[in-house]
Amino acid sequence: MELESRSYGSARDLYVEYVKRTRPYTMTVDHFHSFYEIYYLLSGSRIYFVQDRTYRVEQGDLVFLGKNVLHKTMQGESASHERFIVHFGDDFVRQRGGAHAELLLEPFRQSGPVIRLPREEQRAVDRLVRRMAEEIGTKPPGYELVPPAAVADLLLLAARHVREQAPLPAYENLSPKEAKISEVVRYINANYHTPLKLGELADRFYVSRHHLSRTFKEVTGFAFSDYLVLTRVKEAQALLRDTDRPIADIASATGFDNFSHFGKTFKKITRQSPREYRKGSG
Known part of the structure; x- marks a missing residue:
């Protein structure tokens, strides 16, 4: 079995x-x-x-x-x-x-x-x-x-x-590879609200774009883009749950540069629209 x-x-x-x-x-x-x-x-x-x-x-x-x-x-x-x-x-x-x-x-x-x-x-x-x-x-x-x-x-x-x-x-005790990716992840967690590109992160941490992409997935289990989106949605949930800020402001504050994209991405991950999530957690 x-x-x-x-x-x-x-x-x-x-x-x-x-x-x-x-x-x-x-x-x-x-x-x-x-x-x-x-x-x-x-x-x-x-x-x-x-x-x-x-x-x-x-x-x-x-x-x-x-x-x-x-x-x-x-x-x-x-x-x-x-x-x-x-x-x-x-x-x-x-x-x-x-x-x-x-x-x-x-x-x-x-x-x-x-x-x-x-x-x-x-x-x-x-x-x-x-x-x-x-x-x-x-x-x-x-x-x-x-x-x-x-x-x-x-x-x-x-x-x-x-x-x-x-x-x-x-x-x-982390290996050098794991320690480097932990640095990258901590940077993403602190700066998810800003425009973050894989190539720019690779330059910041002195590695190639391909190496960062491959190693990030190997160490964390997440693709870089998936991790970034999940982090942004998680933070958006907290703002929807704990504040009265307009949903458009929350989209911008969590790194989404397009309100429509925010709504579609949020619903894909949570199976609720931002408005439905706010109403259900109130």
Whole structure:
């Protein structure tokens, strides 16, 4: 069997999904989303691009992705891998955490997204995750009670670890190629609102246009143009959600030089027009 999967729930409340693959796989969808995500690698290895840099994720690692963070997973050293993901929103955290809701969100606020737990805590997470996978696969009576409780336990375990442990230094080590692309990505993130061309970026960072295009895709998993557009749309969403600025002003402020192009691009990525998105998030 090349692919085994099982899932339960909805991202609006709580969604969990187990997937096992035996063939090489790289995420084909370039995306970000308005809910939190936990990624747990049960076996194998993966390359994970998050926000502005690349991480090597190994068996037992946890990845915590905040809301509206661009990310993409790519093939690691091994073709086969098992992973478990959790999606949830603020309502889930408030309901499960109560007065401790902010504590449960601490793993999403650390300096890096990857947590590598000590062996004993890693075993505890593995048991939690495998139990969830088993319950949503076999669906015994009352299985719906297991994921919410297990996810809350997982968040609490990770939050306590974050409070007690320093960030993992291994993730500070980038190859020269990865370090260069991280510089480029940080520049894009800071200047997405200006006209940005691949050739001009190549000149700024002293590489050829072809080399930058190829290396950017290799390191991040994104084509340069796709990353730039996704960043602009993500920032436009924030302005539509959090301000009353006219939509035409928001288009200009996020780097779109054509209002019609902004509307079409926004709808292609979000499946809503800017006006519909503003109305739905109000």
